[in-house]
Amino acid sequence: MSSLLRLLPLLAVFIAPPAAAQPRPGGADSLLLTAAQLAGRLTRGNVVLLHVGEPADYKAGHIPGARFLPYDAISQRRDGLMLEMPPVAVLDSVFESLGVSDDSRVVLYWSKDWYSPTTRVFLTLDYLGLGERTSIVDGGFAAWKAAGGPVTTVVPSATRGRLTAHPRPDIIVDAAAVRSAISDTRVAIIDARDSRFYSGVATGMHAREGHVPSAKNLPFATLIDEAGTFKTREALEKLMDAAGATPDKRVISYCHIGQQATVVYFAARLLGRDARLYDGSWDEWSRLSELPIETSTGSRHQ
Numbered sequence: 001m002s003s004l005l006r007l008l009p010l011l012a013v014f015i016a017p018p019a020a021a022q023p024r025p026g027g028a029d030s031l032l033l034t035a036a037q038l039a040g041r042l043t044r045g046n047v048v049l050l051h052v053g054e055p056a057d058y059k060a061g062h063i064p065g066a067r068f069l070p071y072d073a074i075s076q077r078r079d080g081l082m083l084e085m086p087p088v089a090v091l092d093s094v095f096e097s098l099g100v101s102d103d104s105r106v107v108l109y110w111s112k113d114w115y116s117p118t119t120r121v122f123l124t125l126d127y128l129g130l131g132e133r134t135s136i137v138d139g140g141f142a143a144w145k146a147a148g149g150p151v152t153t154v155v156p157s158a159t160r161g162r163l164t165a166h167p168r169p170d171i172i173v174d175a176a177a178v179r180s181a182i183s184d185t186r187v188a189i190i191d192a193r194d195s196r197f198y199s200g201v202a203t204g205m206h207a208r209e210g211h212v213p214s215a216k217n218l219p220f221a222t223l224i225d226e227a228g229t230f231k232t233r234e235a236l237e238k239l240m241d242a243a244g245a246t247p248d249k250r251v252i253s254y255c256h257i258g259q260q261a262t263v264v265y266f267a268a269r270l271l272g273r274d275a276r277l278y279d280g281s282w283d284e285w286s287r288l289s290e291l292p293i294e295t296s297t298g299s300r301h302q
Contacts (some may be wrong), residue, residue: 035147053111101161109137129166199296210293220263254278
């Protein structure tokens with residue numbers, strides 16, 4: 001029996017949630033897991049645990065059984081844009097190589113502060129039709145260690161999985177769809193960048209600065225608390241509602257290149273709301289001179 005298997009029955013007892021922890025959504029198969037919930041879920045088997053972060057951090061220590069996910073393997077450059085969704089066949093092969101099969105529960109966790117790359121991985125799995133079978137460890141590797149979870153430098157072998165993708169191309173929208181949504185009261189467009197980019201004050205980073213007309217600003221970092229975990233469900237609901245992304249509306253989020261906005265996407269999915277991502281984001285929108293922009297002064301430019 002492997003050392004990991006010998007450890008698993010002990011983990012649920014060994015790891016206790018922090019005493020001051022706030023209520024978090026879901027149970028063992030929810031989209032967001034505590035470290036204690038992960039420990040319990042590991043004992044049930046069929047978990048593919050993926051580490052999202054720098055290779056050096058993974059080598060220095062990771063959760064037993066975790067496999068390293070090369071972030072660049074699930075993105076591609078296209079038409080001058082640097083973080084676009086690859087073809088389904090490419091993604092299918094990548095996750096199969098990591099051991100993901102049709103009966104797998106995929107669990108993601110971040111090292112350091114790789115919040116948005118991790119939610120980008122969730123989006124990618126959701127795009128493949130695996131979102132309901134994917135979870136994120138709230139607080140990532142730091143939360144696991146703080147709860148007393150074991151750490152190893154052993155790199156596990158991975159038996160190639162057999163995965164049947166059920167693509168959901170509808171969750172990725174293009175510039176035309178965003179433009180149509182500007183005047184659509186059924187849609188909330190959310191700009192997940194820092195306010196200085198939303199307002200247009202920060203210059204020199206894009207072809208044009210500002211934001212999509214009618215978009216509201218909800219910086220992705222405001223959804224994460226000081227402990228590096230997602231804010232409580234109640235807090236997330238208040239933040240989303242205040243930005244106009246109420247339960248009755250479809251949420252379209254964007255950022256610089258389609259990464260930070262996936263934190264908003266994940267939060268919306270966590271709350272059971274209809275979420276979409278504009279993958280080209282401001283990098284693309286700012287280059288298309290025929291598309292309108294607004295700045296903090298309220299001025300609108302074509």
